[in-house]
Amino acid sequence: MRPIPLFVVIGTLAACGGSDVSISLAPPPSEAASSKGGHGPGALSDGKTIFRYDTFGDETFWTDTLRMHEVIASGVSPATALKVGLKVDADALPAAVKQRIADGTVDLNSPATTVALLKLGAVVGVVGSVNERDSLTRVGITCALCHSTVDDGFAPGIGTRLDGWANRDLDVGAIVSLSPALTAAQKAVYGSWGPGMYDPRYNIDGKNTPIVIPPAFGLRHIAREVYTGDGPVSYWNAYVAITQMHGHGHFADPRIGVDVNNSPPDLVSSKLAALRQYQLSLEAPEPRAGSYDREAARRGRVVFQGVARCSSCHIAGSLSDVNIGRLHSPAEVGQDPAYALRSATKLYRTTPLRGLWNPPQLDGPYFHDGNAKTLDATVSHYEQLFDLSLTDRQRRDLVEYLKTL
Ligand code: HEC
Ligand code: HEC
DSSP states (O other): OOOBOHHHHHHHHHHHTOTTOOGGGSOOHHHHOGGGTOOSTTTTOOHHHHHHHOOTTTHIIIIIITOHHHHHHHHOOHHHHHHTTOOEEGGGSOHHHHHHHHHTOBOTTOHHHHHHHHHTTOBTTEEEEEOTTSOEEEEEEOTHHHHEEEOOSSBTTEESEEETOOOTTOOHHHHHTTOTTSOHHHHHHHHTSOTTEEOTTHHHHOOOOOEEOOOSOSOTTOSSBTTTTOBOHHHHHHHIIIIISOOSSEEEEGGGTEEEEOOSSOOSGGGHHHHHHHHHHOOOOOOOTTSSOHHHHHHHHHHHHTTTOGGGTSOTTTTOSGGGTOOBOTTTTTOOHHHHHTSSSSSBOOOOOOSOOBTTTBOOOBSTTOOBOSHHHHHHHHHHHTTOOOOHHHHHHHHHHHHTO
């Protein structure tokens, strides 16, 4: 059978009235999307719902300004979407739709299928409104776009959501660069970032030093967030929601000369507490059995705390010294100052080491700008910087230990 757009499948299933399949099985993004003003008591108290589905009204940017709904409807098939790293939430797909995808009877090369997936609320981090004629009328993004991926349980790029995991396949720049609203110069910048990278200050200061999208898990005991330790979790959440996602609210920080007030009503501030609570509940993943050498890791921990002196900054417990109020100059830790100079602190925070090795989703790159492609390279960085003399075995053991964090 020739593959057919998913809409036809959904339509047929609905017409059959099959009890096992219904498009209403999907999490209803329209209920969660704040653009409809659905933030009354209780409606959005759930931080997980906010993290996954709340756009803070950013459709006004992604739809009205960037016209991404047209870009998607005219040219982004599921195959293309998966190629730029977008993920599909298999749990939002009715069983029969999954069956059709498995059978190859859904056309994954048709943009109409992408629109159908959006209608099902199945594209991680992208919320779409689809009208009764199956046209995509509005589109917005959520926190999950960059900070969730899937376990590939159904197929590569299609599976159960993993909230808090950085999406290192996601090429945000390539996606944004498709917008007809950008100048050629802007498109060139966005197009230069590559997968897993994003510059959350480019639209503020015009500079271009993209950084690795970090995980949003394992932060419960970390006093200050982001690579440069600019502030606590809600500070940064408000920054991103308003200045990057273009949600509606007011964010100002005189330290970086930012004052962005996207027109009222404020769809951000009332949600920050619940959002924070959800993020802080996200644990770093346990290392997968078999993905590292247990004995070597045990020895590596001794190296980490001993001769390699890692724990002088990656202090036992949180594996960061940020909680004792320490940040580091770029020179002290051998990092490029360019990104720090654009931040509030001009310094780097000791990254709380967590979830460093969970392939295929999490396998580097490391350091804020990704200058170390592998864990091995991070160790070499410190060997040179601090003139460590590690034996080959110590070096290997240290890497195995890092894999367990
Ligand atoms: C377009 C991609 C993108 C989106 C959307 C996004 N973030 Fe981020 N997030 C980043 C990048 C890049 C950083 C690193 C910023 C830095 O360190 O300067 C970051 C940093 C963070 C951190 C700090 C992690 C750490 O190690 O301290 C948290 C927490 C976070 N984001 C949560 C959120 C939440 C909540 C939302 C939704 C309101 C969100 N992000 C939306 C890309 C994104
Ligand atoms: C002087 C303080 C200091 C010492 C000592 C130190 N680190 Fe770091 N570490 C940092 C800082 C600051 C960063 C963030 C740098 C960046 O992102 O550019 C970092 C980042 C890292 C990262 C990257 C994490 C990620 O997700 O990007 C790894 C891995 C790491 N350190 C391992 C080690 C190991 C192994 C040692 C010992 C050999 C060590 N560190 C010693 C301060 C230190």
